[in-house]
Amino acid sequence: xxxxxxxxxxxxxxxxxxxxxxxxxxxxxxxxxxxxxxxxxxxxxxxxxxxxxxxxxxxxxxxxxxxxxxxxxxxxxxxxxxxxxxxxxxxxxxxxxxxxxxxxxxxxxxxxxxxxxxxxxxxxxxxxxxxxxxxxxxxxxxxxxxxxxxxxxxxxxxxxxxxxxxxxxxxxxxxxxxxxxxxxxxxxxxxxxxxxxxxxxxxxxxxxxxxxxxxxx
Amino acid sequence: xxxxxxxxxxxxxxxxxxxxxxxxxxxxxxxxxxxxxxxxxxxxxxxxxxxxxxxxxxxxxxxxxxxxxxxxxxxxxxxxxxxxxxxxxxxxxxxxxxxxxxxxxxxxxxxxxxxxxxxxxxxxxxxxxxxxxxxxxxxxxxxxxxxxxxxxxxxxxxxxxxxxxxxxxxxxxxxxxxxxxxxxxxxxxxxxxxxxxxxxxxxxxxxxxxxxxxxxxxxxxxxxxxxxxxxxxxxxxxxxxxxxxxxxxxxxxxxxxxxxxxxxxxxxxxxxxxxxxxxxxxxxxxxxxxxxxxxxxxxxxxxxxxxxxxxxxxxxxxxxxxxxxxxxxxxxxxxxxxxxxxxxxxxxxxxxxx
Numbered sequence: 001x002x003x004x005x006x007x008x009x010x011x012x013x014x015x016x017x018x019x020x021x022x023x024x025x026x027x028x029x030x031x032x033x034x035x036x037x038x039x040x041x042x043x044x045x046x047x048x049x050x051x052x053x054x055x056x057x058x059x060x061x062x063x064x065x066x067x068x069x070x071x072x073x074x075x076x077x078x079x080x081x082x083x084x085x086x087x088x089x090x091x092x093x094x095x096x097x098x099x100x101x102x103x104x105x106x107x108x109x110x111x112x113x114x115x116x117x118x119x120x121x122x123x124x125x126x127x128x129x130x131x132x133x134x135x136x137x138x139x140x141x142x143x144x145x146x147x148x149x150x151x152x153x154x155x156x157x158x159x160x161x162x163x164x165x166x167x168x169x170x171x172x173x174x175x176x177x178x179x180x181x182x183x184x185x186x187x188x189x190x191x192x193x194x195x196x197x198x199x200x201x202x203x204x205x206x207x208x209x210x211x212x213x214x215x216x217x
Numbered sequence: 218x219x220x221x222x223x224x225x226x227x228x229x230x231x232x233x234x235x236x237x238x239x240x241x242x243x244x245x246x247x248x249x250x251x252x253x254x255x256x257x258x259x260x261x262x263x264x265x266x267x268x269x270x271x272x273x274x275x276x277x278x279x280x281x282x283x284x285x286x287x288x289x290x291x292x293x294x295x296x297x298x299x300x301x302x303x304x305x306x307x308x309x310x311x312x313x314x315x316x317x318x319x320x321x322x323x324x325x326x327x328x329x330x331x332x333x334x335x336x337x338x339x340x341x342x343x344x345x346x347x348x349x350x351x352x353x354x355x356x357x358x359x360x361x362x363x364x365x366x367x368x369x370x371x372x373x374x375x376x377x378x379x380x381x382x383x384x385x386x387x388x389x390x391x392x393x394x395x396x397x398x399x400x401x402x403x404x405x406x407x408x409x410x411x412x413x414x415x416x417x418x419x420x421x422x423x424x425x426x427x428x429x430x431x432x433x434x435x436x437x438x439x440x441x442x443x444x445x446x447x448x449x450x451x452x453x454x455x456x457x458x459x460x461x462x463x464x465x466x467x468x469x470x471x472x473x474x475x476x477x478x479x480x481x482x483x484x485x486x487x488x489x490x491x492x493x494x495x496x497x498x499x500x501x502x503x504x505x506x507x508x509x510x511x512x513x514x515x516x517x518x519x520x521x522x523x524x525x526x527x528x529x530x531x532x533x534x535x536x537x538x539x540x541x542x543x544x545x546x547x548x549x550x551x552x553x554x555x556x557x558x559x560x561x562x563x564x565x566x567x568x569x570x571x
Contacts, residue, residue, distance in 0.1 A: 001518070002517070004487065005518070005522060005533065008523070008531075008532050008533045008534070009532065009533045009534045010534065012532040012533075012534050013532065013534035013535075013536045013539060013540075014539075016540060017536075017539050017540050017542075017543035018543065020540055020543045020544045020547060021543040021544070021546055021547035022547060023547065024544055024547030024548040024551055025547040025548070025550045025551040025554070026551065027551065028547070028548050028550075028551025028552050028554075028555065029550070029551035029552075029554040029555050029558075030551075030555075031555075032551070032552060032555030032556075032559075033555055033558055033559070034558065034559045034562050034563075091461055091463060091479070091480070092479070092528065092529070092530030093530065095480060095528040095530050095531055096528075096530045096531050096532075099527070099528070099531035099532065100531075100532075107461050108461055109459065109460045109461040110458065110459040110460070110461060111459065111460075165450075170447055170449075170486060170487060171486075171487040174486070174487065174529075
C-alpha cells in the first residue's frame with residue numbers, strides 16, 4: 001500500500017467518521033440545550049425574519065467601523081469566496097462530493113480554479129500576517145486560531161503543488177493533498193472552523209431574540 | 218549461424234545489409250531517447266558483440282506479455298531473436314518440449330554462466346513451498362533462484378513479474394510475489410504493464426544488449442526512459458482536463474468529442490508508462506485513444522485500488538457501518554450532554570427557589 005492508497009482508504013474513512021461524530025455531537029449538544037423562556041409580549045411575531053435579517057446584516061460591516069475593518073473584511077471575504085470556488089467548482093472535488101452524498105454539478109475550467117487558489121492563498125497569508133502583527137488580534141489569538149488557519153491553508157498549498165507537480169511525484173503530492181484535507185475534516189468540528197455552521201445559528205438566535213423585542217438587528 | 222558468431226557476422230551470413238542494420242540501430246536509439254550519435258555507437262558495438270544468451274522463464278501469467286512481445290514492430294522480436302540475441306529458452310516460442318526443453322535451459326545456463334540475461338514474466342508463488350507452480354518437477358521459486366545465480370541481470374516483464382500483479386491481488390491464495398522479492402543480489406529491471414508496451418520490452422532488451430548494462434531506473438525499478446512521465450501528462454486529451462471538459466458516460470457527447478475520461482475513472486494521472494508516446498499496434502493507438510480510461514496497469518497493486526470506473530479523487534474505502542456508528546455515537550453523546558445540562562439547570566433552579 002502506498003501513501004495515496006492510505007489516504008484514499010483507511011484515513012479517508014476514519015476522518016469522515018470523526019467529522020460526522022464531532023458535528024453531530026456539537027450540533028445536538030447545542031440545539032437541545034434548554035432555552036430561557038421569554039415571558040414578555042412579543043413586539044414582532046415574525047421572529048424568524050429578525051433571525052434572517054441579522055444573519056445578512058452582520059455579514060457586512062457597519063458603516064461606523066468600515067474604515068477600521070475594511071482590511072480584515074476584504075481579506076476574509078476573498079479567501080472565503082476563493083475557498084468556496086475551489087471546493088465546489090473543481091471537478092475532482094465535485095466527484096468526491098458526488099461519490100459521498102450522491103449529488104453533483106458541473107465544474108469550472110482548471111485555469112479558473114488555479115487562479116482562485118493563488119488569490120485565496122495570498123489572502124490567507126495576508127490574514128495570518130495581520131493576526132501575527134496586529135497588537136490586539138495577537139493577544140486574542142490562541143492555538144486554535146493558528147491551527148485552524150494551518151489546516152485551512154494546507155489543502156490549498158498542497159493542492160497547488162499537486163496541480164503544478166512541484167516538489168515530488170504527482171501521486172505523492174496528491175496523497176499529501178488528500179491527507180491535508182482529511183486533517184481539516186478531523187479538526188473541523190472541534191476547533192474554530194466550526195464557525196462556518198455556528199455563525200448562522202448564533203446570529204440567527206440573537207436576531208430572533210432582538211426581533212421579538214422589536215429591537216434593531 | 219553459429220552461436221559463437223558476432224552479431225555482425227551472423228547478419229552478413231543472413232544477407233542483411235549494413236544499411237538495414239543501421240536503420241534498426243537508429244530506430245532503437247530513437248526509442249530509447251538516446252542522442253542521434255548513439256545509433257552509430259550502437260551499430261559498432263552490436264556488430265562486434267557475440268550474441269548474448271537470453272533465458273526467458275514464464276510463471277503465474279496469462280501469456281499476454283508474450284503476446285505483446287511478439288507484436289513489437291521496432292525493433293521486432295524476430296530481429297532481436299535472429300540477429301541480436303540468442304533466445305535459448307522460452308516455453309511459449311521454442312519447438313522443444315519436456316526433457317529436451319529443460320536440457321536446453323540447463324545447457325544455456327552452464328555455457329553462459331554469469332553472462333546470460335534472465336527474462337521472467339509472471340509472478341512467483343511461494344505459498345506451500347512453491348507447490349502452486351512447478352515445471353518438470355521443480356518449483357518456480359527454485360528454478361528462478363538457481364537461474365538468477367548465473368544471470369548478469371534480470372528483466373521482469375509484466376506487472377505480475379514486476380510487482381506480483383493479478384496473482385498477488387487480494388486474497389493472494391498462492392502467496393504470489395514479484396521477482397525482485399526472490400532475486401536480491403542481481404540487478405532487476407521491472408518492465409511493468411498488463412501487458413507492457415511491446416517496444417518497451419524489446420527496447421530494454423536492446424539497451425542491455427547494446428551497452429551491456431541496464432538503463433537508469435525509477436524508484437520502482439522501471440526504466441526512466443519509458444516510465445518517466447505519467448500517462449496524464451502526455452495524454453492528447455489533457456487539454457480537455459484543463460478546460461474542465463469531461464465525458465460522463467462512454468456514449469455521451471463528451472465521449473464522442475474525445476473529452477477527458479477522468480470522471481469515468483481514468484488512472485492516467487498516477488500511472489507511469491509509455492502508452493501515449495510509443496502507443497500500441499505499430500503506433501496506432503492506446504487505450505485512452507480508443508475511448509477507455511487508463512486502468513493504471515503498470516503500477517503496483519492496480520487490481521486492488523478500487524473500481525476501474527471510480528474517479529481518482531474519490532475514496533477507495535468501504536464502511537458505511539463505521540460512518541453510521543460514528544453518526545449515531547455523535548448524536549447520542551450530544552443528546553446526552555444536552556440532557557445532563559438541562560438536569561443541572563433544573564437542579565440549580567430548584568435550589569434557588571428553595
